[in-house]
Structure formats: C-alpha cells, structure tokens
Amino acid sequence: MxxxxxxxxxxxxxxxxxxxxxxxxxxxxxxxxxxxxxxxxxxxxxxxxxxxxxxxxxxxxxxxxxxxxxxxxxxxxxxxxxxxxxxxxxxxxxxxxxxxxxxxxxxxxxxxxxxxxxxxxxxxxxxxxxxxxxxxxxxxxxxxxxxxxxxxxxxxxTRGSTSVGTVAVDLAGKIFGNLGKCTVMVIGTGEMSGATARALQSRGAGTILVCSRTHERAEALATQLQGRAISYDQWPTEFPAVDIVISSTAAPHPIVTKEKLIPLMKTRRQRPLFLIDIAVPRDIERACGELESVYLYDIDDLQQIARENMTARERxxxxxxxxxxxxxxxxxxxxxxxxxxxxxxxxxxxxxxxxxxxxxxxxx
Amino acid sequence: MTDRTFLWLAQVFYAVSCVLTLRRMRAGNSGATLQRLNYAAMAVGFALHTVFLYLRGKADGRCPLTNLFETQAFIAWAAVLFFLLIGPSYRVSFLGAFTAPLVLLICLAALILLVDVVQAHPATRSAWVEFHAAIAILASGAFALAFVTGAMYLHQERQLKRRRLSSSFLLLPSIEQLDTINIRLLILGFVMLTAGMLGGLVSYHIVGHWTKPKIIWAVSVWILYGALVLGRGLWALRGRKVAVASMASFVLMLAGFWGVSLLWP
Incomplete structure (x- = not known):
C-alpha cells in the first residue's frame, strides 16, 4: 500500500x-x-x-x-x-x-x-x-x-509583505493605523499605481482621488476604484486633505518638490503624509522625505523592503x-x-x- | 520580612516581563501566549507592589508619600496602573514591553540609591495634603506612560524615516495611534496635576508652610505639560516633537523631584 x-x-x-x-x-x-x-x-x-x-x-x-x-x-x-x-x-x-x-x-x-x-x-x-x-x-x-x-x-x-503594493499597504498601516479616514490621491494612471491604490482600498482606505494629464484615463481609473477624478491642475488644491499620494506620471522632472511641500504641510497642520513614488524618473523630490511628518518611499525602497522580507522568509x-x-x-x-x-x-x-x-x- | 521585600518581589515580575518581551521581539510573531504571560507578569508585579504600598501606608499611618523613596515607588505603581488600564482597552501591543523597563528602572534606583526612613510621626497631616500628593503622583503615572508611548513613537518613526524596518516593526502600533494615546495621557495627566496643584494651594492655607524650591519645581512642571497640551491646538504641535517633549518632560520632572528632595529635604 x-x-x-x-x-x-x-x-x-x-x-x-x-x-x-x-x-x-x-x-x-x-x-x-x-x-x-x-x-x-x-x-x-x-x-x-x-x-x-x-x-x-x-x-x-x-x-x-x-x-x-x-x-x-x-x-x-x-x-x-x-x-x-x-x-x-x-x-x-x-x-x-x-x-x-x-x-x-x-x-x-x-x-x-x-x-x-x-x-x-x-x-x-x-x-x-x-x-x-x-x-x-x-x-x-x-x-x-x-x-x-x-x-x-x-x-x-508568512511574515512581511513581498510585493510593492502590499509593502506600501503595510507602511500606510503603520503610519495611520486605521486607513478608513485616509484620502488617497493617485497621480498618473499606470498599472502599478492602480494596483497599489486597490491594495490600499482593500485595507479600508476611505476616499480615492485620481488625476492624470489625460482626463479620460483619470475618469476610467476613478470609476474602477469608485473614486473621484480631478483635473491635473487641481491637485495642489486638493492636496491639504490628502494623506497618501501614489505618483506614477511620465513627467521628466519632479512634480512634487520640497519647496512646494513646505507650505502645504503647514496647511495640513503637520498631519503625517505618506508619499509613494513609483515613477521612473521619479516624480517626488527625494528631499521631501526630510520634512517632518513626511514619509517618502520610491520604487527602489519598496522593492528593497519586499526583498528583505523575502530573505527573512527564506531564513x-x-x-x-x-x-x-x-x-x-x-x-x-x-x-x-x-x-x-x-x-x-x-x-x-x-x-x-x-x-x-x-x-x-x-x-x- | 519587611515591606520592602514585596517591592523587590514585584521587581522580579517586572524583570520577567522584560525578558518575555525580548523573546517576543526576537520571535518576530505576535506571540499571543507570550503577550498574555507578559500581562500576567505585570499584573502579579502590580499586586505585590500594591501590598508594599499598603503595608507602608499602615506603618506610616497615612498615604505612603513621606519620603523620596516612597514617592518613587508610588509613581512607578501609578505607571503600572495606567498600563494595566490602557494596554488592553486600546489594544496597544508591546506597550508593556516599553513600560516594564521604565518601572524597573525607577524602582531599582529608589531601592538601591535612596535612604528609606519610615516616618512614624510625620510633621503634617491633613486630608488635603494627602489628596494633593496622591493625585499629583497619579498624574506622574500618566506622564510616565506618555514617556513610554513617546519612546515607542520615536522607535517606529525612526524606522519609517530611515526606510529600514526591523523585525518588530509590524508588531508595534502605528505612529498615529501612539500619537493619539500620547496626547490623551498628557491631557489626563495635566488635568490631574492641575487638581493636585489646587489641592496643594488649599493645603498650604491649612498647613501654612511651604518650601520655595518645591513650589518653583511644581509650577515649572505644570507649565511644561500645559504647554504640551495646548501646543497641539495652538501650534500644531504633534508627532515627533510631542514624543520627544513628553519624554524630556518626564525625565526633567523626575530629575527635578530628586534634586528638590535631596537638596532641600
């Protein structure tokens, strides 16, 4: 037998x-x-x-x-x-x-x-x-x-996330705790930014805003995520209410700079801000991460953490x-x-x- | 067996709690059993600690706050009390992990460094004096826990900023949760401290004497914590700054207490 x-x-x-x-x-x-x-x-x-x-x-x-x-x-x-x-x-x-x-x-x-x-x-x-x-x-x-x-x-x-999207979700959880009150802004409509936004949503993220240079694409992704599309010029006005930014535009230069961010942080009264930059070239100036209560992670940072978690699992x-x-x-x-x-x-x-x-x- | 034996025994259980914590951090998983054991160790330590205060209170014939040693033991007791109350209700994992070492440090410093004389006939006795002292000590307990949540905040925030996560990162609470608990503890402590100060004012009228350095110290502590509590509304004071300030304030308060008590007994 x-x-x-x-x-x-x-x-x-x-x-x-x-x-x-x-x-x-x-x-x-x-x-x-x-x-x-x-x-x-x-x-x-x-x-x-x-x-x-x-x-x-x-x-x-x-x-x-x-x-x-x-x-x-x-x-x-x-x-x-x-x-x-x-x-x-x-x-x-x-x-x-x-x-x-x-x-x-x-x-x-x-x-x-x-x-x-x-x-x-x-x-x-x-x-x-x-x-x-x-x-x-x-x-x-x-x-x-x-x-x-x-x-x-x-x-x-089973510990530690091993993909970029889930690592981002883990980090958001350790910054904000409950994501229910968080507003997520997606700038640029790449596949990865959609996936990351969905991962945040599945963990209970509250409002989702989508903006893109092509408004139709913003509308399409917003519909998928049951969020709201906003026009590209509008994002700085919406920014004070936003807690998490997922950026993945094709812009050749940073669209969020430290200089732009300083006054915005004042209007949000130092509430934490989680910036996820998955664009290459990067959308968010690295120096933004030096500001108090700003947590900036680019694609390499997230991949690095995912890799470390995988190595820890292998051990x-x-x-x-x-x-x-x-x-x-x-x-x-x-x-x-x-x-x-x-x-x-x-x-x-x-x-x-x-x-x-x-x-x-x-x-x- | 003196009443101090019970305080020493309590330290053994606080030390056990510290060891359990280290094991949980190493294991890297939430370790529900270890967490329960940890809470139990703290609770047993607290019970022994209470026995010490009860016996000492009986010997003193009043609230056991007659010398620096007793007040230190009382502050540590209040810290454990707040941990036992808020740990489970806010589901703050690892709060005990950071509380146990602080309590152990305060108690051991008192047990080893301080001369402990039981004052059988304290100079002044009044219900107001006791109320004033006891509620101020409870306030210190809340501030001790604010120190603890501040330390946890800095531990988590540092990892987020440096983008290097340790194995305990996912087990500890979020920085927003720590910030919220921290400010609530500060408000609670400040309200109690204010009540204690008012009680002190009344007892001054009854007892009729006071030591100037102690008053200066008490008012400074009150202003310090008052600024921290109001700072959130006035200057958007939150997060890292509050964490650092609540740790520094507690250290300053304790150091000032030791200084005043030792220099102007």
Missing part, C-alpha cells in the same frame, strides 16, 4: 502546460470520481490551482496507480502529446512531506503565501464530498492543516523543515501501525467489488 502524489507545479512546468492540465473548479468532484473509476486507487484527491495540479492517492500498487493516473490526466484533458516530462512523483514519506510543504506555502511561487492552505482545504473538501477520501487521506489532510497552522504561528514564514525555511519533520514522523508512525489492518480491509473490498471504495473513518 503506497501513498502517492503525482503532478506538476510552476517549477516543473510552464504555464502553457499547467493551463492545459488545470481542472475547472466546478467539475473537480466529478473528475475525482472519474479518476477513482479509471484507476486502481483506494483513495484520491485532486488539487488544482493556477500554479499546480496534483493527484494525491492511496493504492496497493504504486506502479499501476501512477501509470493509470498519468493516463487519466492525458485522457481527461484530451491531450494529444505526452506531458510526462513535466510530471513529478513522490511516494510514501516524500508524498507526506510534499503535502505538508505545499500546505505551509514552502512549495509556492511566493514563499510562505497563505492562499494555498485555503486551496488545499477546498480540494480536500471536494474530494471528501465526492466520497473519494478514506481513513488515510482524511487523516493526512487534517494533519497537514494543523501542521500548517502550527508552522505559521510558530515561525515567521525561516530550516525552522519550518524541523517542524514538518516532526509532523511527518507522527503521521508515518500512525500509518505504519495501522498498515496491516488497512491493507487487509482494502484487499477485502477489492475482492468484493472490482471498484474499490474508500474505507471511511467510521468503519475503522
């Missing part, structure tokens, strides 16, 4: 391959049942995200099972060529280890990201509802969830692996001590009916 994972991820396969093998969320339960019918598996679950497609399964013969699973992927997605070169396989201990690493975000493109745990939970739930999981996978997934929770809370693997990998090894061992011991009984039970089931049905917890 073997535990097996077979699949591909962002490292083993390019997006052109991954998208062909991805399962539609709505059809996942049906696909899992089809897999159980097509392959000699006792239990199975399919995890399908934009970065990975993986089949976790329990089978008597690893060789037969993997062969059948590969065939299933090929047939189900009506592939005409072989994708074997992109698929990896892990058996038994390595399979357990792999699932634990995936659940913790150690195997993710952005190390330590937390979205994956929700995706694994969803995948498990679908498989369970499809009646495809039994004693072993039920326990394996439950243990993976508690291991991920444990590792997240006792290491710093946590070893600590995560230690905890993973503990959880892995506990599960492996349980599996070994129940192996004979489980094998016996699955053998009987297979004898009784050609299609093996998962052994459910209540049966044990």
């Amino acid at each position: 073997n535990l097996i994972v077979i699949g591909l991820n962002h490292r083993s396969a390019p997006v052109e391959v991954r998208e062909r093998l991805a399962f539609a969320a709505g059809g996942l339960g049906e696909a899992t049942r089809a897999l159980l019918n097509a392959a000699p598996l006792h239990e199975a679950a399919i995890l399908s995200t934009c970065n990975r497609v993986e089949i976790y399964c329990l089978a008597t013969s690893a060789a037969e099972a993997t062969q059948a699973a590969r065939q299933f992927l090929h047939d189900h997605h009506k592939l005409t060529d072989s994708v074997d070169a992109y698929l990896y396989e892990h058996h038994d201990q390595e399979c357990i280890q792999h699932l634990l690493e995936v659940a913790c975000g150690l195997d993710s493109m952005v190390l330590g990201e937390t979205e994956i745990l929700g995706q694994v939970k969803d995948a498990y739930q679908v498989a369970q509802q499809a009646g495809a999981t039994g004693v072993v996978l039920n326990r394996l997934f439950q243990k993976a969830f508690s291991a991920a929770k444990h590792i997240r809370s006792s290491t710093a693997i 946590e990998i070893a600590a995560c692996q230690v905890l993973i090894a503990q959880h892995l061992q506990r599960f492996a011991i349980w599996l070994e001590s129940n192996r004979t009984a489980l094998e016996e039970r699955y053998r009987k089931r297979t004898d009784a009916s050609p299609l093996s049905k998962p052994v459910h917890t209540h049966a044990s």
Whole structure:
C-alpha cells in the first residue's frame, strides 16, 4: 500500500502546460470520481490551482496507480502529446512531506503565501464530498492543516509583505493605523499605481482621488476604484486633505518638490503624509522625505523592503523543515501501525467489488 | 520580612516581563501566549507592589508619600496602573514591553540609591495634603506612560524615516495611534496635576508652610505639560516633537523631584 502524489507545479512546468492540465473548479468532484473509476486507487484527491495540479492517492500498487493516473490526466484533458516530462512523483514519506510543504506555502511561487492552505482545504473538501477520501487521506489532510497552522504561528514564514503594493499597504498601516479616514490621491494612471491604490482600498482606505494629464484615463481609473477624478491642475488644491499620494506620471522632472511641500504641510497642520513614488524618473523630490511628518518611499525602497522580507522568509525555511519533520514522523508512525489492518480491509473490498471504495473513518 | 521585600518581589515580575518581551521581539510573531504571560507578569508585579504600598501606608499611618523613596515607588505603581488600564482597552501591543523597563528602572534606583526612613510621626497631616500628593503622583503615572508611548513613537518613526524596518516593526502600533494615546495621557495627566496643584494651594492655607524650591519645581512642571497640551491646538504641535517633549518632560520632572528632595529635604 503506497501513498502517492503525482503532478506538476510552476517549477516543473510552464504555464502553457499547467493551463492545459488545470481542472475547472466546478467539475473537480466529478473528475475525482472519474479518476477513482479509471484507476486502481483506494483513495484520491485532486488539487488544482493556477500554479499546480496534483493527484494525491492511496493504492496497493504504486506502479499501476501512477501509470493509470498519468493516463487519466492525458485522457481527461484530451491531450494529444505526452506531458510526462513535466510530471513529478513522490511516494510514501516524500508524498507526506510534499503535502505538508505545499500546505505551509514552502512549495509556492511566493514563499510562505497563505492562499494555498485555503486551496488545499477546498480540494480536500471536494474530494471528501465526492466520497473519494478514506481513513488515510482524511487523516493526512487534517494533519497537514494543523501542521500548517502550527508552522505559521510558530515561525515567521508568512511574515512581511513581498510585493510593492502590499509593502506600501503595510507602511500606510503603520503610519495611520486605521486607513478608513485616509484620502488617497493617485497621480498618473499606470498599472502599478492602480494596483497599489486597490491594495490600499482593500485595507479600508476611505476616499480615492485620481488625476492624470489625460482626463479620460483619470475618469476610467476613478470609476474602477469608485473614486473621484480631478483635473491635473487641481491637485495642489486638493492636496491639504490628502494623506497618501501614489505618483506614477511620465513627467521628466519632479512634480512634487520640497519647496512646494513646505507650505502645504503647514496647511495640513503637520498631519503625517505618506508619499509613494513609483515613477521612473521619479516624480517626488527625494528631499521631501526630510520634512517632518513626511514619509517618502520610491520604487527602489519598496522593492528593497519586499526583498528583505523575502530573505527573512527564506531564513525561516530550516525552522519550518524541523517542524514538518516532526509532523511527518507522527503521521508515518500512525500509518505504519495501522498498515496491516488497512491493507487487509482494502484487499477485502477489492475482492468484493472490482471498484474499490474508500474505507471511511467510521468503519475503522 | 519587611515591606520592602514585596517591592523587590514585584521587581522580579517586572524583570520577567522584560525578558518575555525580548523573546517576543526576537520571535518576530505576535506571540499571543507570550503577550498574555507578559500581562500576567505585570499584573502579579502590580499586586505585590500594591501590598508594599499598603503595608507602608499602615506603618506610616497615612498615604505612603513621606519620603523620596516612597514617592518613587508610588509613581512607578501609578505607571503600572495606567498600563494595566490602557494596554488592553486600546489594544496597544508591546506597550508593556516599553513600560516594564521604565518601572524597573525607577524602582531599582529608589531601592538601591535612596535612604528609606519610615516616618512614624510625620510633621503634617491633613486630608488635603494627602489628596494633593496622591493625585499629583497619579498624574506622574500618566506622564510616565506618555514617556513610554513617546519612546515607542520615536522607535517606529525612526524606522519609517530611515526606510529600514526591523523585525518588530509590524508588531508595534502605528505612529498615529501612539500619537493619539500620547496626547490623551498628557491631557489626563495635566488635568490631574492641575487638581493636585489646587489641592496643594488649599493645603498650604491649612498647613501654612511651604518650601520655595518645591513650589518653583511644581509650577515649572505644570507649565511644561500645559504647554504640551495646548501646543497641539495652538501650534500644531504633534508627532515627533510631542514624543520627544513628553519624554524630556518626564525625565526633567523626575530629575527635578530628586534634586528638590535631596537638596532641600
């Protein structure tokens, strides 16, 4: 009896391959049942995200099972060529280890990201509802969830933002606390400034103002962000009420200078001002950051912090692996001590009916 | 076992709180369990501290503010009281982290440096004198916490300005929140100090004597904090300047207290 994972991820396969093998969320339960019918598996679950497609399964013969699973992927997605070169396989201990690493975000493109745990939970739930999981996978997934929770809370693997937009949001949070009363002004309508404004909005930023040299583009972005478009000449008048500025114009020279800012800071009575300059060449004179209560970050500053956070996460990998090894061992011991009984039970089931049905917890 | 033993025991728990804090800073995650342990250590320290003040008050036969040692212990007690009250209600994480070392410093300085004579028969006794002294001490407790939030503000602000973030940056409160709590503590302390000064005026009429340096010191402290409180409205005094000023004011107040008490006993 073997535990097996077979699949591909962002490292083993390019997006052109991954998208062909991805399962539609709505059809996942049906696909899992089809897999159980097509392959000699006792239990199975399919995890399908934009970065990975993986089949976790329990089978008597690893060789037969993997062969059948590969065939299933090929047939189900009506592939005409072989994708074997992109698929990896892990058996038994390595399979357990792999699932634990995936659940913790150690195997993710952005190390330590937390979205994956929700995706694994969803995948498990679908498989369970499809009646495809039994004693072993039920326990394996439950243990993976508690291991991920444990590792997240006792290491710093998820800490610190790792993208420019989220770093900006973190900084805004540590300046203003609650962003609900903050007014954000977006100057210039680049893709990155829109993304940063959206990130601030998702953290509760109050009013959003958009201005651009081309008023139509300002209108378009303002509509997207449910904000208000203002004309380009208007921004100095609106400035005293603004708390956060995201600037990304194509202007060749700084549009906000220290000289312009000094009188404006007086009118805002020294309330903090967060300036995010993501334009190259820069829109905001570096000297502005010297003023009291002004916090200026340019694209390099934000990227530098994102990189440092990523490095800090990488330093946590070893600590995560230690905890993973503990959880892995506990599960492996349980599996070994129940192996004979489980094998016996699955053998009987297979004898009784050609299609093996998962052994459910209540049966044990 | 003297009453001082309880004050020493309280210091042990404040020290435990300091160690727990360092562990939380190192761990770099919010450490809910450590935070609760930290609060518990402060609470136990506070209880022992209260036992000290109670026993000393019984020995003195009045509010235990008869010498510099007792007032220092009382100010530290008031600081812990304000921490226990505002820490959880404002959800200021790591407020205890910065409070415990300050309290420990004040108490240890008093325990080690100061001569502590129990005055069985103080020269003057009056309810007004006690009210005046006690409420002024509570005001000092609020100012001590303003010192603490000021220190936290500067710690966070420095990182924001230098664009270099330490592992504890995300765990500490935002500078706006610290600024808000700071000004509220200053206002609260100033109101209590004003009440204490008025009480002092009344007790002067009853007791009929006063030491000039102490009056000059008290009025200076009152003006200093008054300027800080009014400064926000008048000159948009906020943020970094208030943080620095609330730290400097507290140090000046304590230093002045020591100076006046030691030079003109």
